[in-house]
Amino acid sequence: MSGAIAAGPAGGAAPGRDRPLTMSGITKSFGTVRALVDADLELAPGEVHGLVGGNGAGKTTLMNVLYGLYRADAGDIRVDGRTVHIRSPRDAIALGIGMVHQHLLQVSSYTVLENVVLGTTAGTGGLRGAARRITELSDRFGLAVDPRARTDRLSVGARQRVEILKVLYRGARVLVLDEPTTNLTPQEVDGLFVSLRGIVAEGTSVVFISHKAREVLAICDRISVMRDGRRIATVPRSSTDATGLASLMVGELAAERTSEVAAALGVGAVGQTPAAPPAEQRRPDAGRVRLAVSGVTADNDHGVPALRGLDLEVRAGEVLGVAGVAGNGQVELAEVLAGVRPVRAGSVSVDGTDLAGAPTHRWLSAGVAYVPEDRHRDGILGAATVADNLLLGAQRRAEHRRAGLIDWRRVRDHARETIDRYSIKAPGPDALAGNLSGGNIQRLVLARAFDREPAVLVLQNPTRGLDLRSTRFVYDRVHEARDRGCAVVLISEDLDELSLLADRMVVLYSGEVVGERARGDYDVYELGRLMAGVQEDA
Numbered sequence: 001m002s003g004a005i006a007a008g009p010a011g012g013a014a015p016g017r018d019r020p021l022t023m024s025g026i027t028k029s030f031g032t033v034r035a036l037v038d039a040d041l042e043l044a045p046g047e048v049h050g051l052v053g054g055n056g057a058g059k060t061t062l063m064n065v066l067y068g069l070y071r072a073d074a075g076d077i078r079v080d081g082r083t084v085h086i087r088s089p090r091d092a093i094a095l096g097i098g099m100v101h102q103h104l105l106q107v108s109s110y111t112v113l114e115n116v117v118l119g120t121t122a123g124t125g126g127l128r129g130a131a132r133r134i135t136e137l138s139d140r141f142g143l144a145v146d147p148r149a150r151t152d153r154l155s156v157g158a159r160q161r162v163e164i165l166k167v168l169y170r171g172a173r174v175l176v177l178d179e180p181t182t183n184l185t186p187q188e189v190d191g192l193f194v195s196l197r198g199i200v201a202e203g204t205s206v207v208f209i210s211h212k213a214r215e216v217l218a219i220c221d222r223i224s225v226m227r228d229g230r231r232i233a234t235v236p237r238s239s240t241d242a243t244g245l246a247s248l249m250v251g252e253l254a255a256e257r258t259s260e261v262a263a264a265l266g267v268g269a270v271g272q273t274p275a276a277p278p279a280e281q282r283r284p285d286a287g288r289v290r291l292a293v294s295g296v297t298a299d300n301d302h303g304v305p306a307l308r309g310l311d312l313e314v315r316a317g318e319v320l321g322v323a324g325v326a327g328n329g330q331v332e333l334a335e336v337l338a339g340v341r342p343v344r345a346g347s348v349s350v351d352g353t354d355l356a357g358a359p360t361h362r363w364l365s366a367g368v369a370y371v372p373e374d375r376h377r378d379g380i381l382g383a384a385t386v387a388d389n390l391l392l393g394a395q396r397r398a399e400h401r402r403a404g405l406i407d408w409r410r411v412r413d414h415a416r417e418t419i420d421r422y423s424i425k426a427p428g429p430d431a432l433a434g435n436l437s438g439g440n441i442q443r444l445v446l447a448r449a450f451d452r453e454p455a456v457l458v459l460q461n462p463t464r465g466l467d468l469r470s471t472r473f474v475y476d477r478v479h480e481a482r483d484r485g486c487a488v489v490l491i492s493e494d495l496d497e498l499s500l501l502a503d504r505m506v507v508l509y510s511g512e513v514v515g516e517r518a519r520g521d522y523d524v525y526e527l528g529r530l531m532a533g534v535q536e537d538a
């Protein structure tokens with residue numbers, strides 16, 4: 001492994017007054033789960049500090065303690081060398097700590113201005129003064145937004161800029177970003193990084209939580225790695241590389257396997273298309289059409305057309321990638337293909353049978369499996385156990401039954417095996433699914449889908465929030481399903497992932513396919529332009 005590890009107190013830097021933030025000895029348990037065990041973290045002024053680690057390592061819990069969402073069982077937090085007690089986000093904000101969550105918490109019918117000033121006193125200049133200050137901040141840091149625009153009319157990237165402005169407006173000196181590049185086009189990621197550089201140049205420190213090693217390496221000055229509830233290392237960016245970082249992140253894998261993981265995940269230069277997998281020589285066009293979508297029109301939850309006359313075909317042994325920025329019909333497409341959203345017109349055929357309008361059990365028995373986008377809402381029953389969740393939709397399978405009834409002992413044994421096989425970090429089959437970490441909930445949902453050897457597999461952002469090892473694991477399962485002759489539809493906002501897995505890629509914009517590229521013809525910036533709605537001939 002390359003790279004020096006500064007493993008002294010919170011990263012080797014001497015604790016002192018100039019440290020905007022020092023967390024030490026932070027311990028936090030949830031029942032029997034020890035989420036944080038003597039965890040520490042120290043930020044230097046004006047740095048982008050990466051916070052990485054496997055699923056369930058404790059990153060979110062540590063930041064939730066910092067932001068006052070959780071109270072630690074023990075530990076000390078210092079801001080500018082002074083011990084502080086943070087009991088709520090309000091306390092955190094008053095201390096200059098701001099957090100931008102992955103799920104943006106905004107009032108969508110409000111303007112940018114209203115969202116930014118929400119919860120603050122407008123100050124002497126009133127709203128007009130606030131608007132001036134927002135424009136000044138947005139100019140200074142390249143966070144382009146119109147203060148008068150309604151938030152629900154903005155792209156995801158613009159809404160994220162609003163959220164960062166909100167934090168800066170409150171005078172934050174520590175800005176925590178939780179997986180901030182999810183949903184952004186490559187161009188928007190570049191823009192975000194330029195803004196972050198401007199922000200840290202003025203002395204603010206940024207915590208950048210991410211599973212994407214490539215981005216961590218592109219933007220961070222130092223990187224702290226968490227494992228099993230503690231910080232195990234802090235490395236300066238200048239003394240590590242993709243392999244070194246992957247090795248720290250996955251830990252238990254042997255070094256040669258690590259470089260394979262790093263290579264497979266394309267953690268090379270920014271914007272580079274990752275190397276094609278060895279199966280490149282396969283001829284997916286040789287397979288029969290398993291999934292045929294013809295003239296499909298469907299509405300979103302508000303009755304507004306979200307898919308406008310869509311045609312798609314996916315063959316046995318083919319992975320069709322669907323690229324696009326969130327909100328362009330992806331959720332509706334996934335739900336139509338999984339049989340859980342009605343179509344207004346058109347047909348969806350699996351192995352020659354049109355299933356449009358058919359009840360869910362027919363889709364299930366046709367072999368359609370689905371990994372939804374919002375795993376908390378659509379993927380699991382949070383108040384049910386892990387075993388119950390694994391059983392969902394498979395209650396009729398013989399392996400779960402005896403004498404015509406569900407055999408709970410078998411169900412729990414099967415759940416135990418699955419927990420083991422999919423490395424789901426859970427106390428056992430009886431743990432409540434809703435208490436698992438984000439990545440572990442995702443593993444649970446994936447285990448359920450892959451276990452059924454599907455004919456058609458519909459995946460939406462299947463590795464979002466997963467660590468390197470689990471991501472690699474998912475990619476292997478996708479390859480297996482494909483090699484078994486499954487037709488895979490991979491809907492993803494992660495172009496690296498699509499470039500790596502898809503045999504063919506289409507771009508969805510405003511409910512229509514606006515471009516199609518064959519494997520070997522993927523240029524992420526060109527795809528980014530299509531994703532942003534720039535016409536092919538423009």
Ligand SMILES: Nc1ncnc2c1ncn2[C@@H]1O[C@H](COP(=O)(O)OP(=O)(O)OP(=O)(O)O)[C@@H](O)[C@H]1O
Pocket residue numbers: 030033034035053054055056057058059060061062425435436437438439440465467
């Ligand atoms: N509210 C909660 N109740 C019970 N257990 C919890 C709760 N929040 C977190 N945990 C547990 O604490 C541990 C750390 O979870 P945390 O979400 O901090 O991990 P993470 O590093 O952010 O992981 P991921 O990358 O998967 O989001 C996990 O084992 C998780 O199941």
